[in-house]
Amino acid sequence: MARSFFQVGACPRCGASRHGERWLCARCQEELSPRCTAPHALAESEISVVYSPYRYRDELGELLREAKRARCFPPLKTMRALVGHYAESTLGDLSVDDVVPIPPRWRSVRERGFHIPLLFARTIAEAALRRRLSRSELGLLRWRSLRAARVQKFLSAEERAENMHGCFTSPHRALSGRAVLLVDDVVSSGATLRAAAKSLAERSPARIEAFALFHGSSSVGEKNQ
Numbered sequence: 001m002a003r004s005f006f007q008v009g010a011c012p013r014c015g016a017s018r019h020g021e022r023w024l025c026a027r028c029q030e031e032l033s034p035r036c037t038a039p040h041a042l043a044e045s046e047i048s049v050v051y052s053p054y055r056y057r058d059e060l061g062e063l064l065r066e067a068k069r070a071r072c073f074p075p076l077k078t079m080r081a082l083v084g085h086y087a088e089s090t091l092g093d094l095s096v097d098d099v100v101p102i103p104p105r106w107r108s109v110r111e112r113g114f115h116i117p118l119l120f121a122r123t124i125a126e127a128a129l130r131r132r133l134s135r136s137e138l139g140l141l142r143w144r145s146l147r148a149a150r151v152q153k154f155l156s157a158e159e160r161a162e163n164m165h166g167c168f169t170s171p172h173r174a175l176s177g178r179a180v181l182l183v184d185d186v187v188s189s190g191a192t193l194r195a196a197a198k199s200l201a202e203r204s205p206a207r208i209e210a211f212a213l214f215h216g217s218s219s220v221g222e223k224n225q
């Protein structure tokens with residue numbers, strides 16, 4: 001069943017036939033292989049490990065900017081392929097129960113027609129856990145306040161933390177004994193993931209980890225290398 005999620009076809013990055021590979025062709029995968037895969041901790045948070053394989057710069061950062069700016073699908077497919085390959089090769093052994101995307105700011109979804117953390121979360125569930133994302137996982141985290149709809153890009157780390165404080169709520173289910181993987185596209189100051197984890201922590205999960213495809217230059221990942 002899991003096989004059917006991914007059609008083997010042309011490499012989304014270069015267009016070459018993939019010869020049976022599910023994500024990128026071998027050459028593209030090699031060219032885009034992460035240089036810094038070591039998972040790291042996120043200081044002052046409930047998150048024990050952050051998996052963030054790529055730096056948000058050069059061609060890879062451009063993929064994300066292009067996908068957002070132009071509602072562009074080829075960069076989305078390439079990013080999904082990177083997430084899928086990483087999830088299969090690195091996150092496959094994780095014992096994660098719930099995969100939880102950072103929820104969308106609805107205005108940006110209306111504008112773009114997609115929500116990147118949701119696409120990544122789906123890909124991780126399919127590639128690492130061999131199942132679809134469930135409805136309950138999608139309901140685990142909500143925006144409580146739209147203050148955080150402010151664009152974070154221009155704020156300092158302290159301002160971001162302040163901006164995100166109390167912005168999420170985690171309704172419904174108890175998470176006791178469960179391991180949760182939070183999913184975002186970029187971790188920069190970590191303010192979004194921290195706020196989300198704080199809200200989930202009220203449900204007493206056994207463990208909270210996080211995945212973000214990219215880390216910014218100011219992020220925890222750089223400091224810990």
Ligand SMILES: [Zn+2]
Pocket residue numbers: 011012013014015016024025026027028029
């Ligand atoms: Zn290729």
